[in-house]
Amino acid sequence: MVPTEENKKSAGIISADIREQFDNLLAEPIVRKGLDFIKNDDKRRIEEQIQITEIPAPPFAEEERAEDFKRRFTELGLSDVYLDAEGNTIGLMKGSREGLKLVVSAHLDTVFPKGYDAKVTIDDKGVIHAPGISDDAAGLAALLSIARTLKETGIRTVGDILFVGTVGEEGRGDLRGVKHLFSTVKDVDGFISIDGDGCENIIYLGLGSKRFEFTFKGPGGHSFMAFGDVPNPIHAMGRAIDKIANISVPDEPRTTYSVSVVGGGTSVNSIATDAVMMTDTRSVCPEQLDKTVSELVNCVKMAVIEENTSLKIPWDSEDNIRLEIEKIGDRPSGVCLPDTLHVQVAWAATEAIGGTPQLELPGSTDSSIPINLGVPALTLGGGGKGTGIHSPQESFDPTDAYFAVQRVFLTILAFTGIVGKTDPLLPKNSGYKTPQSG
Numbered sequence: 001m002v003p004t005e006e007n008k009k010s011a012g013i014i015s016a017d018i019r020e021q022f023d024n025l026l027a028e029p030i031v032r033k034g035l036d037f038i039k040n041d042d043k044r045r046i047e048e049q050i051q052i053t054e055i056p057a058p059p060f061a062e063e064e065r066a067e068d069f070k071r072r073f074t075e076l077g078l079s080d081v082y083l084d085a086e087g088n089t090i091g092l093m094k095g096s097r098e099g100l101k102l103v104v105s106a107h108l109d110t111v112f113p114k115g116y117d118a119k120v121t122i123d124d125k126g127v128i129h130a131p132g133i134s135d136d137a138a139g140l141a142a143l144l145s146i147a148r149t150l151k152e153t154g155i156r157t158v159g160d161i162l163f164v165g166t167v168g169e170e171g172r173g174d175l176r177g178v179k180h181l182f183s184t185v186k187d188v189d190g191f192i193s194i195d196g197d198g199c200e201n202i203i204y205l206g207l208g209s210k211r212f213e214f215t216f217k218g219p220g221g222h223s224f225m226a227f228g229d230v231p232n233p234i235h236a237m238g239r240a241i242d243k244i245a246n247i248s249v250p251d252e253p254r255t256t257y258s259v260s261v262v263g264g265g266t267s268v269n270s271i272a273t274d275a276v277m278m279t280d281t282r283s284v285c286p287e288q289l290d291k292t293v294s295e296l297v298n299c300v301k302m303a304v305i306e307e308n309t310s311l312k313i314p315w316d317s318e319d320n321i322r323l324e325i326e327k328i329g330d331r332p333s334g335v336c337l338p339d340t341l342h343v344q345v346a347w348a349a350t351e352a353i354g355g356t357p358q359l360e361l362p363g364s365t366d367s368s369i370p371i372n373l374g375v376p377a378l379t380l381g382g383g384g385k386g387t388g389i390h391s392p393q394e395s396f397d398p399t400d401a402y403f404a405v406q407r408v409f410l411t412i413l414a415f416t417g418i419v420g421k422t423d424p425l426l427p428k429n430s431g432y433k434t435p436q437s438g
């Protein structure tokens with residue numbers, strides 16, 4: 001169900017149960033101790049954020065950072081620490097009651113290619129500069145700080161907390177880490193991803209996207225001598241782009257498409273042998289996404305037929321342009337209403353740290369997979385202010401970043417409950433099916 005304007009108004013109405021949970025949590029001396037610990041852990045957390053950033057983690061090559069993260073999990077006393085088959089780092093903090101399980105994660109990978117310079121510098125204003133310093137080293141360091149807080153304060157949760165550093169969140173990684181997690185760990189009842197900056201934003205909707213690479217192949221030839229005898233793959237691609245540009249999509253649910261990368265050809269006096277383009281289609285609504293994707297694929301197929309038939313080449317001739325279609329990305333969309341329990345919890349936690357909660361537009365983050373599976377899931381910021389995200393100029397201003405860590409800490413405790421103090425708010429409900437394969 002896609003939230004309408006009407007039910008968006010219900011955002012921020014916190015139920016009595018959740019109010020009571022937060023009143024109880026904030027009145028607990030051990031929780032206050034935890035909040036203070038997080039504030040005092042600021043320097044150490046930032047040091048770790050820098051250390052993690054300086055271990056390069058390009059897409060599909062996160063092993064070194066994952067191994068380092070595993071070592072940190074072990075030092076923090078987490079149990080059952082291991083790297084899974086996809087490369088995710090996993091560690092458990094056991095709760096008192098069998099069954100209830102919350103995953104708290106941040107992503108290990110960056111968008112930067114192999115060989116990038118991961119050296120960190122700090123300017124005279126205290127702003128930290130390095131690729132990946134905010135996205136998502138801030139989240140990874142926040143996650144460690146929370147585990148340390150639970151350990152040092154001796155807070156015992158009722159539900160289990162599974163701490164995870166995921167691989168493949170960005171770009172062509174296509175959420176491979178979190179997809180693997182949910183196809184192997186069957187009993188997750190709630191999910192928090194610490195990603196992005198800030199301490200007030202709440203992402204609770206998944207933005208679905210499907211990405212394709214289309215390759216047009218032909219015999220090629222001389223631009224003058226072969227003209228009229230062989231079809232032109234680049235012209236076929238041009239016809240396709242023209243058709244795609246005329247696809248109409250609704251504003252609600254917001255749906256978008258783009259031909260994002262094009263390539264092909266060898267020299268100016270040749271009819272090319274191949275042309276290639278990549279497309280990106282997104283929608284909040286799964287049915288609309290599929291509809292627009294099939295329209296887009298149809299445009300490309302029609303364009304190839306038009307180019308081939310324009311030359312009157314026999315339909316079965318080898319000289320016709322051949323089209324290859326490869327799906328290179330498939331991220332599910334996922335929706336729930338803004339007054340759902342877990343969104344209210346995040347809202348209350350944001351207010352508890354003195355923030356103004358902001359419900360964000362649907363995002364394409366690790367949470368998209370659990371949201372799509374019907375598991376309560378949130379993406380919450382790792383604090384501070386990130387700029388130049390996904391660029392080599394990325395930077396992180398750590399001022400007051402600990403608020404974000406405190407917010408996630410309170411959200412976790414509200415979900416899992418504290419032994420002898422509060423009950424878990426998270427319902428035990430892991431009836432999800434295996435995720436869609438990509």
Ligand SMILES: [Zn+2]
Nearest residue numbers: 135136195196
């Ligand atoms: Zn990220």
